[in-house]
Amino acid sequence: MIIYRGAGFFTLLTPIVAVLLLMWLQQDPTVAKGNMTLPQFLLGCGIGAAINTLLGFVLNRGVRAEGEPAKHHFFYLPMQWPSLAIVVVCAVVAAVR
Template sequence: MIYRGAGIMTLLTPVCMVLLIMWLFPDPTVKAGNTSLAQFLIGVGVGSAINTVVGLLLNRRIHNDGVHHHFFYIPMQWPALAICVICAVTFLFTKHKIL
């Protein structure tokens, strides 16, 4: 399996945040059902930041049942942090229109 425990949240949280941002703040400059790059990067970045904090809290102590929260055999907070940093760097280096 590619995830253990709550590791699947590494993928699900950013996707849910993108959908939530698309629903709450629709971009009038793009066609219906699409999103701008800025909205996508903000959604994935915020979702990954949330997931980084959750991963740090979940993997802070050793559990009695032996459950660790991993994604691709890496503790889930580290891939989420990498995704968050990539989104932030991409957002800073592209021409963007904020929400």
């Protein structure tokens, strides 16, 4: 059973890469080396998921026949929708925090 199809694995990969890049490029001197603050983590996840949302809209554009699955999906949903949910969760947590 495959949980992704096509480029659907980018749904998890792009936020992880964005967090690692942000950790490497913008090191916070107030935390121990290799750690990051919650706002940095939320920013990295939000940026990575936003990039993946746009990528999902571009890759899955076009008309599909009724009942035909998306070409690029993650957990049987087109890859842009779980990424959009990650962006919303990051924004809500940042607003509440």
